[in-house]
Amino acid sequence: MLSVTGSGCRSLALLESGPRRLVSVDANPVQNYVLELKAAAMRQLSLSEYLCFIGFEPGQRRDRLLVFEELREHLSPPALEFWHESLMAVRRGLLYSGAHEKFYAAWIAPLIVASRRRQLRDLHNFTQVEAQSLYFESEWLTPAWERAVRMLARPRLIRILLDDPSYFERVDKGSELADYINNGLRRTFRRHLASDVDLFGLLCTGRYWDPKNVPFYMRPANYERIKSHLDALEIVTAPLGTYLAQQEEATFGAYSLSDVTGWMPHEDLVAILREVGRTAVPGARIVYRDLFAESNIVAIERETGLFHECGLSEELTEKDRALVFTIQAFQAVAQ
Secondary structure, eight states: OEEEOTTSHHHHHHGGGOOSOEEEEESOHHHHHHHHHHHHHHHHOOHHHHHHHHTSSOOOHHHHHHHHHHHGGGSOHHHHHHHHTTHHHHHHOGGGOSHHHHHIIIIIHHHHHHHHHHHHHHHHHOOOHHHHHHHIIIIISOHHHHHHHHHHOOHHHHHHHHTOGGGGTTOOOHHHHHHHHHHHHHHHHHHSOGGGOHHHHHHHHSSOOSTTSSOGGGSTTTHHHHHHTGGGEEEEESOHHHHHHTSOTTOEEEEEOTTGGGGSOHHHHHHHHHHHHHHEEEEEEEEEEEESSOOOHHHHHHHHOOEEOHHHHHHHHHHOOSSSEEEEEEEOOOO
């Protein structure tokens, strides 16, 4: 399997399926250093110890540094050098040290808690999806909320706050972006209880709510199985297209490409997907998530030879708990 590293959560989650080999690729070495440290901590720690180290459970910052000292020998020299220079992030806990986590905590969560405290509590307490969906439409999606989302969902503003223009490669109009966000929320809460959507808790409060509302690899039902498959993980620092171009044909049986379409123009995405098709075994599945703007599926099929699985894409999008993504699934066909 091949995965884009990102925060490392996706690559770790994919180990639950027990792949023979999982290559986690990212052009940003820092992303891979985060994954290295997370994997090293998982190897050595029980789940409760890991939750303290990562920053989910309360714990002494000094204790995290002591744990880090025990993990030194399990890190590559570049990763060890990086983390020695970033000990403050280790002391705070890695879980809330990412750019998006800081953005949610600093800008989104305070606004939501200030204006939607009661509704947030009510949503978290629902046990029936149908009743929750009706409540969300009437009590959350108010004109005031619509105005606030339109104000915040301006690409120029978020570029400044996140210091990352890549998410808006193909987005220009804030009103369309606001509608996209609200429709994604509607879709999510028609299918899932808010208490089961980990990203919603993080977005609204700046923290995960409880142990069942954490990333997949940190959940009690999955942690030990994923831990047992860590030897299958291979971490590579390289641009995705460059790495794929160096691989032999029919190498990978599955690809998880995250939201790569958000930060590249169509022609760059096509170039990568051509390499995916070349390196995929026949029947391999390729999945990625569109953010804020959907891919040109017809052109991708025509230019790459991959087959778009429309029904599966719609099913995965409906089941997704990431609030505002559209999932695209393709299958590699024999050349």
